[in-house]
Amino acid sequence: MDIAILGAGASGLMCASFLKGKDYALIEHNSSIGAKIKISGGGRCNITNKRVSFKNYLGESEFVKEVLNGFSNEELIKWLKKRSCSPVLRKKNQFFCPHSSQELIDIFLKEIEKKKIFLNREIKDVKRVDDVFLIETSKENFYAKKVVVATGGVSYKKIGATEIGYKIAKKFGHEIAPLRPALVGFTVQSEQFWFKELSGISFETVVQVKEKIFKDNILFAHKGISGPAILNASLYWDKGGVTIDFLNGKKVEEFLRYQYKQIVTLLPFPKRFSKLFLNSVGVEDKKIKELKKEDLKRLKLLEKYTFSPAGTFGFERAEVTKGGVVIKDIDKNSLMSKKVKNLYFIGEVLDVTGELGGYNFQWAFSSAVKAARHINDTIRDC
Ligand SMILES: Cc1cc2nc3c(=O)[nH]c(=O)nc-3n(C[C@H](O)[C@H](O)[C@H](O)COP(=O)(O)OP(=O)(O)OC[C@H]3O[C@@H](n4cnc5c(N)ncnc54)[C@H](O)[C@@H]3O)c2cc1C
Known part of the structure; x- marks a missing residue:
C-alpha cells in the first residue's frame, strides 16, 4: 500500500479525510475512532478558536505559523460547514460542535472508507525494509511507502494513549523534548x-x-x-x-x-x-x-x-503532553522528517502544544492537512 496512518485520533482522521481515493490504511488499537474527540470539551468538542495565533502555542513560532497558515481556523470551519456541521461560538471565542462531539466523529466516518480503517491493532514497531516501511501490529503486518505518525501524546492512557510515536521517532534518529503533563492542575x-x-x-x-x-x-x-x-x-x-x-x-x-x-x-x-x-x-x-x-x-x-x-496532577489528568518530537528535524512545509524520507509526524506527538480553547485540535487538523497535501503531491514519485 502507499500510506499507513498510525492512530485514528484527531490528526490521523483529518489526514485520512484529505487522502480521498488514495491507497492508505488507518491503523488504531482502540475498538473505535476518535476516543479523545469523543470526551473533549465536556462531550461537545472545542474544535477551534475564533482567534488563533502562534502566540497561543508553546513551540517554535515560525514552524507553528507556517503550519497554521496552511489550514486555518476559518478553513476548518468552512470545511465543517460543507459537511453540515456549523460550529457554535461559546465563551472565550471557542467554537464547539453544535450538539455533541459525535457530530465530528460522524463526519470522519463519512469521509473515510470503512475498509481502510483497521481497528483493534496495536502498533508495535515500524521498520525500514529496503525502500518501504514495515508496520508491525498485534494482528497483521502492513507494508507502506509512506508512514504518518499520528499517535498523539501520553496523557489519558486509559483511553488509548501510548508512547509508540516517540519510540518510532527515536528509532529513526529524532530527538524528543522531555515529555510533561500540560493543561493540568x-x-x-x-x-x-x-x-x-x-x-x-x-x-x-x-x-x-x-x-x-x-x-x-x-x-x-x-x-x-x-x-x-x-x-x-x-x-x-x-x-x-x-x-x-x-x-x-x-x-x-x-x-x-x-x-x-x-x-x-x-x-x-x-x-x-x-x-x-x-x-x-x-x-x-x-x-x-x-x-x-x-x-x-x-x-x-x-x-x-x-x-x-x-x-x-500528572499525565492521567492532563489534557495534553508538552514536549515531543523536536521540530528542527521536521520540514515545516510537509511535516516530513528531514532524517527519513516519507516518514511524517503530525498532531500532539510533535513538540508543539496549544493553550486551552480549541488550539490543540486546530494544531492536529492543520498539521494533518499540511502532511496530506504533501503526500497527495508526491505519492507518485515514491
Ligand atoms: C479530556 C480531554 C479533553 C480535551 N479537550 C480538548 C478540546 O476541547 N479542544 C482541544 O483543542 N483539545 C482538547 N484536548 C486535546 C486534544 O484531544 C488532543 O490534543 C488531540 O486529540 C491530539 O490529536 P492527535 O491526533 O495528535 O492525538 P490523539 O487524538 O490522541 O490520537 C492518537 C491516536 O493514536 C492511537 N494510538 C496510540 N498509540 C497507539 C498504538 N500503539 N497502536 C495503535 N494506536 C495507537 C490512540 O488510541 C489515538 O486514537 C483534550 C484532551 C483531553 C484528554
Missing part, C-alpha cells in the same frame, strides 16, 4: 494546603506565569488548584512561581471602605476563602478601623499572591 506545597479545604470553590482571577497572563476562573480542588486559568498556566510552567491576582484587577482598598465592618464581610469572595486567606497571611478578621499598616500590606497579597506549585 497544580499540586501545592504545605504553605498552600489551605487551598485543599476550599475544594469546589471557583472564581475569576488573573493568573501569571513568566510573561504569560490568563484572566479566567480558578478552581480549588482536593489535590490543589485547577480551573482554566491554572490549566493554561501549567503549559508555560516548569518550576518556580505562579502569581494569582485574586481580585481580578481591582485594588483591595476598594473593598475596605466601611470602617465598622469586618474584613471578611467586605471582601468579594466566598467567606470560606476569605477566612482561610486571612489565616494564611496571619491577619485576624477585624473591623476596618482597627486595621494596621502591616495588616493592609498583607491583605495586598490578594492582588499578587505568588506560590510555587509542588507539581501537577
Whole structure:
C-alpha cells in the first residue's frame, strides 16, 4: 500500500479525510475512532478558536505559523460547514460542535472508507525494509511507502494513549523534548494546603506565569488548584512561581471602605476563602478601623499572591503532553522528517502544544492537512 496512518485520533482522521481515493490504511488499537474527540470539551468538542495565533502555542513560532497558515481556523470551519456541521461560538471565542462531539466523529466516518480503517491493532514497531516501511501490529503486518505518525501524546492512557510515536521517532534518529503533563492542575506545597479545604470553590482571577497572563476562573480542588486559568498556566510552567491576582484587577482598598465592618464581610469572595486567606497571611478578621499598616500590606497579597506549585496532577489528568518530537528535524512545509524520507509526524506527538480553547485540535487538523497535501503531491514519485 502507499500510506499507513498510525492512530485514528484527531490528526490521523483529518489526514485520512484529505487522502480521498488514495491507497492508505488507518491503523488504531482502540475498538473505535476518535476516543479523545469523543470526551473533549465536556462531550461537545472545542474544535477551534475564533482567534488563533502562534502566540497561543508553546513551540517554535515560525514552524507553528507556517503550519497554521496552511489550514486555518476559518478553513476548518468552512470545511465543517460543507459537511453540515456549523460550529457554535461559546465563551472565550471557542467554537464547539453544535450538539455533541459525535457530530465530528460522524463526519470522519463519512469521509473515510470503512475498509481502510483497521481497528483493534496495536502498533508495535515500524521498520525500514529496503525502500518501504514495515508496520508491525498485534494482528497483521502492513507494508507502506509512506508512514504518518499520528499517535498523539501520553496523557489519558486509559483511553488509548501510548508512547509508540516517540519510540518510532527515536528509532529513526529524532530527538524528543522531555515529555510533561500540560493543561493540568497544580499540586501545592504545605504553605498552600489551605487551598485543599476550599475544594469546589471557583472564581475569576488573573493568573501569571513568566510573561504569560490568563484572566479566567480558578478552581480549588482536593489535590490543589485547577480551573482554566491554572490549566493554561501549567503549559508555560516548569518550576518556580505562579502569581494569582485574586481580585481580578481591582485594588483591595476598594473593598475596605466601611470602617465598622469586618474584613471578611467586605471582601468579594466566598467567606470560606476569605477566612482561610486571612489565616494564611496571619491577619485576624477585624473591623476596618482597627486595621494596621502591616495588616493592609498583607491583605495586598490578594492582588499578587505568588506560590510555587509542588507539581501537577500528572499525565492521567492532563489534557495534553508538552514536549515531543523536536521540530528542527521536521520540514515545516510537509511535516516530513528531514532524517527519513516519507516518514511524517503530525498532531500532539510533535513538540508543539496549544493553550486551552480549541488550539490543540486546530494544531492536529492543520498539521494533518499540511502532511496530506504533501503526500497527495508526491505519492507518485515514491
Ligand atoms: C479530556 C480531554 C479533553 C480535551 N479537550 C480538548 C478540546 O476541547 N479542544 C482541544 O483543542 N483539545 C482538547 N484536548 C486535546 C486534544 O484531544 C488532543 O490534543 C488531540 O486529540 C491530539 O490529536 P492527535 O491526533 O495528535 O492525538 P490523539 O487524538 O490522541 O490520537 C492518537 C491516536 O493514536 C492511537 N494510538 C496510540 N498509540 C497507539 C498504538 N500503539 N497502536 C495503535 N494506536 C495507537 C490512540 O488510541 C489515538 O486514537 C483534550 C484532551 C483531553 C484528554
